[in-house]
Amino acid sequence: MPTKEVCCPVEVTLKIIGGRWKVLIIHHLLNGTMRFNELQRSLTGITHRTLSRQLREMEIHQLIVRNNFNEIPPRVEYSLSPLGHSLKTILLSMDEWGRKYSAVAK
Amino acid sequence: MPTKEVCCPVEVTLKIIGGRWKVLIIHHLLNGTMRFNELQRSLTGITHRTLSRQLREMEIHQLIVRNNFNEIPPRVEYSLSPLGHSLKTILLSMDEWGRKYSAVAK
DNA sequence: CAGTATCCCTTGGGATACTG
DNA sequence: CAGTATCCCAAGGGATACTG
Numbered sequence: 001m002p003t004k005e006v007c008c009p010v011e012v013t014l015k016i017i018g019g020r021w022k023v024l025i026i027h028h029l030l031n032g033t034m035r036f037n038e039l040q041r042s043l044t045g046i047t048h049r050t051l052s053r054q055l056r057e058m059e060i061h062q063l064i065v066r067n068n069f070n071e072i073p074p075r076v077e078y079s080l081s082p083l084g085h086s087l088k089t090i091l092l093s094m095d096e097w098g099r100k101y102s103a104v105a106k
Numbered sequence: 107m108p109t110k111e112v113c114c115p116v117e118v119t120l121k122i123i124g125g126r127w128k129v130l131i132i133h134h135l136l137n138g139t140m141r142f143n144e145l146q147r148s149l150t151g152i153t154h155r156t157l158s159r160q161l162r163e164m165e166i167h168q169l170i171v172r173n174n175f176n177e178i179p180p181r182v183e184y185s186l187s188p189l190g191h192s193l194k195t196i197l198l199s200m201d202e203w204g205r206k207y208s209a210v211a212k
Numbered sequence: 213c214a215g216t217a218t219c220c221c222t223t224g225g226g227a228t229a230c231t232g
Numbered sequence: 233c234a235g236t237a238t239c240c241c242a243a244g245g246g247a248t249a250c251t252g
Contacts, residue, residue: 009204010129010197016207018124020245023116036214050245052215062211074213074252083210090199091116097196098115101122104189105168126225142234156225158235180232180233 016061017087021046021054023094026080026087029064033079063087122167123193127152127160129200132186132193135170139185169193 017023021043028034028042040051055078058064063084069075123129127149134140134148146157161184164170169190175181 008130008133009202009208010133010200012204012208013200014124014129018120023120024114027114027116040214045246047246047248048215049217049247053245068214072213072252074215076214083207086206087203090196090203093196093199094116094119096115097193098118100192101189102115102118146234151226153226153228154235155227155237159225174234178232178233180235182234 023091025054026084027091029080030088033077036076129197131160132190133197135186136194139183142182
């Protein structure tokens, strides 16, 4: 497999929301706009370097909107785009299944 | 982060179905029982070593049932457990979102 | 406050050869 | 047919220091 072709739509979605943090970031942004450090404090354990990269990827994938106020001290706000917000259904399904799994399996 | 604690149910689900192949395996098994080589032929590009490991993990997670007929030549069939089958909702949501994403974004 | 720049380490998964 | 055993590599992400 030289090129990792992704053919299936399910795979596309997994590519976009996969990884350690993205779903958590989306989860927090579902409640509204948040600033960078505010997000970092919510996502216990994430480094600002990682948060920075995750947010940029999600911005490129058009899931979130970055609003830089160009103030001193800096102020940048992140919010979900309509596309990002439309992931809510999947997140809810995953939340529900995760609870069931934790209750049923082991 | 010495221990990668997973607190959120959404994260639990992502842990279980994340990775390159699991959703595809589930997708194929939704149509019914399949044998090992049959699965490998369907999942273009996967090596038997990787398929073997993915299936074992999914068996441990109780998503699939492994049925070894103890015949010569060997015959092993894999099918979804009820728990595994209950992921169908999520897969469908992800499929739908993936299609929309591919149509909308870029 | 909101980031970049380096460096490093773990993990997922591929290639290939061998086995009951 | 249905695997296991070795070996290897790239990518994700953590730790830390620095910056506008």
